[in-house]
Amino acid sequence: MLIGEAAQGSGVSAKLIRYYESTGLLSASHRHSNGYRLYEERHVHELRFIKRARSLGFPIREIRSLLDLWRNKRRASSKVRAIAMRHRSVLEERARSYQGIIDVLDHLIAACKGDDRPDCPILEDLSRPSARSSRRPPRIGGSGPSAKGS
Amino acid sequence: MLIGEAAQGSGVSAKLIRYYESTGLLSASHRHSNGYRLYEERHVHELRFIKRARSLGFPIREIRSLLDLWRNKRRASSKVRAIAMRHRSVLEERARSYQGIIDVLDHLIAACKGDDRPDCPILEDLSRPSARSSRRPPRIGGSGPSAKGS
DNA sequence: GCTACACCTTCCAACCATTGGAACCTCCAG
DNA sequence: CTGGAGGTTCCAATGGTTGGAAGGTGTAGC
Structure with missing residues (x-):
């Protein structure tokens, strides 16, 4: 064809x-x-x-390996599984990263009035020097190591 | 400088x-x-x-708008908020899409023995014609959206 | 003045997967 | 013979970032 x-x-x-x-x-x-x-x-x-x-979501490079395994009747399923697990962990990392950003945005969006005045916590965050988690005061409340949760 | x-x-x-x-x-x-x-x-x-x-994760195009708003002292915070919310929804969609894939991979990985024999549900799924969701019978199970709970 | 070096400039290429277009060839029907 | 639907190739763009080459510039030491 x-x-x-x-x-x-x-x-x-x-x-x-x-x-x-x-x-x-x-x-x-x-x-x-x-x-x-x-x-x-x-x-x-x-x-x-x-x-x-x-x-x-498999990248071409890994699909190449998967195709090779698929064609190879003597393959070990462990190899396929390993590729899938590695890919899974990549996806999970990305999803986690996105979720972290979403959490930040949620805070900022909630704090922004969204009216016709210029005051905006979102812009304030973006323009802040770089010590990000300042919304959590240091050594107060001492709940231990940060970790945004997840 | x-x-x-x-x-x-x-x-x-x-x-x-x-x-x-x-x-x-x-x-x-x-x-x-x-x-x-x-x-x-x-x-x-x-x-x-x-x-x-x-x-x-803001794309350059949106950062341009955010920069314009930041420079403009007469901005309406609603515009900033709108950009942030739109971006949030994009991220959420992506995260959801990743999570959907992760769920599928979890099923496949769990079903694959991962030994030195060739039988592999992962490859079987990939090579299946195209009627995908057959493993989930309609309207059963309904545990609702995963929600890793932040 | 010469040399070495750090810094600057521009332009081109690559990553990844996909789409679009141009310019051209080929087969078939009317 | 003309039109059209299909095929072929090569080039470009997407989005953000990095790398390199080739070359100009400024400053130091000698």
Whole structure:
């Protein structure tokens, strides 16, 4: 089949299929005499695999490993699992980082009146020198090490 | 002061300061006769502002608005608040999306034995056609949104 | 004056995944 | 023969940051 059909069958755009080929992730089996890329059913399967993995946030580099493992019938599932766990920890770190920011924004948004006057704790925070957690006075209340919670 | 001093004073690299200038975010006041950029204290303040805003994940485009508001003493705090809230919702959406993926990975990782045999639910999921949520029967389970509880 | 060095300048490239466009070729139908 | 739908290639942009090259400038020591 031609690239258009592979694209439609997999949900991956023709442009992206060519890009994947350029990165060595997935290459067409043959070229037709006119230069057109030719694909088989298994390419569509692999493209769907890639698409699903991308939708789970795996970077191309790791998808390459996952594809290799998928093709290798002698694989050890521990390797797949390790990749998934590493990726999970990356995502968790990012989610945690986002959540930390959201918590800060929540404080600032709650403190900002949001009227037509200029006073704004949000801008005040952004323009503060750099000792951030000043809203928590030092050595008072002594609840121990900071840690924004989580 | 020269760009190096402004960089050291703000924590923003000289390279980045030049990039910010190229995008119109922050321009040096003058140029010395030899072509060197010249900065004042207020530039360092603005660079710190930018740095803090970036650390909260604001994109340059929004930082531009925030800087404009910060400079404008007749601003309405409602505008600042609106920007912060919009940004908050973007972050929340991303965090939620990550969390959704993490939940999926948790299921898959738990189901994968992770030994030296090839059987692997993770790869099976990735290679499955596309009807994803089959593992969750509709309207059962309803433990509500995860909520890691800050 | 010469040399070494630290600092500045500009321009180009790379990261990551994806999309868009231009310029061009190819196959098929009308 | 013309039109159109598909294919091909290469270049550019996204967003923020970093790296490097190639070269100008200022200041120190000799």
